[in-house]
Amino acid sequence: MELKEARKIAEEEVLYIMGEEEKLRVRDEAKISLKDFDANEVRKAELKAFQLSSQIMLDKNYAASLIVRLAQQWRARKKLRLLCMESYEKLFDEESHSFYYLDLRNGTASWEKPKALGQFDLIPKNEWKLLHDSSGYPYYYNPSSMDMSWSAPEECRMCEQIVRHEWKKQYPVPLGQCKNFGNFKVEIKEEIKILCQHCWDELQDSLRADGRLNAVQNCIFIQGNVPE
Numbered sequence: 001m002e003l004k005e006a007r008k009i010a011e012e013e014v015l016y017i018m019g020e021e022e023k024l025r026v027r028d029e030a031k032i033s034l035k036d037f038d039a040n041e042v043r044k045a046e047l048k049a050f051q052l053s054s055q056i057m058l059d060k061n062y063a064a065s066l067i068v069r070l071a072q073q074w075r076a077r078k079k080l081r082l083l084c085m086e087s088y089e090k091l092f093d094e095e096s097h098s099f100y101y102l103d104l105r106n107g108t109a110s111w112e113k114p115k116a117l118g119q120f121d122l123i124p125k126n127e128w129k130l131l132h133d134s135s136g137y138p139y140y141y142n143p144s145s146m147d148m149s150w151s152a153p154e155e156c157r158m159c160e161q162i163v164r165h166e167w168k169k170q171y172p173v174p175l176g177q178c179k180n181f182g183n184f185k186v187e188i189k190e191e192i193k194i195l196c197q198h199c200w201d202e203l204q205d206s207l208r209a210d211g212r213l214n215a216v217q218n219c220i221f222i223q224g225n226v227p228e
Helices: 003-089 197-210
Strands: 088-093 098-103 128-134 140-144 146-150 162-166 176-177 183-187 193-196 217-221
Touching: 003 088, 146 197, 183 197, 197 217
Parallel strands: none
Antiparallel strands: 088 098, 128 140, 140 146, 162 176, 183 193, 183 217
16 A cells, blocks of 8 residues: 555544544533523523512512501501591581581581591481471481381471461461471479470460469470380
8 A cells, every 4th residue: 555545544433533623622612501501591580480479478478468458447547437437427507407416525516527437427316397498388308217107207206385386478367286296395383394495485485474484384395206
């Protein structure tokens, strides 16, 4: 074999050996890189899972604290509302035909509903009111039940005094039982009568003028407009 051919064969063998070694080196580096890549991805996934679980825990804690705060606010508002309901009374004004709120603690009145009641409201007192229509004709109204009647309610105690019915606008002026509710239970010489404030005042003036005021043996305040 000639020297030139031998050299060529030797070079080819060397190149083949170097190529095989390079393949092995590249394969080993690829394995190492793949392992490093897998380890980094695993660490990233673990970190992401930890962050997600931490956020979930924070969300749960926030939700729990929010529920606690809302429950505390609800209980506080309820307590304040109950206190307000015990401290106020909703009444009806005959002149304006409107409701007002009476503070039982200090006796002050307001047309506005107490803010502590929120969307709730007080139930008006169950009592009858004497009102008059545009022509002056009397009628009775219960703001609690919203019932209306042209005649005196049967469950109420009415004034028993006989008076002039000026509102009928007739001549001669007819007489009849007073349309007001009774405010006083008066005993005069063993005779008991139910009188309103106006009729009781007039009776006292008459008895005083005649010097017979001592004839009154007993006088008790009543609420004739409140159903028995």
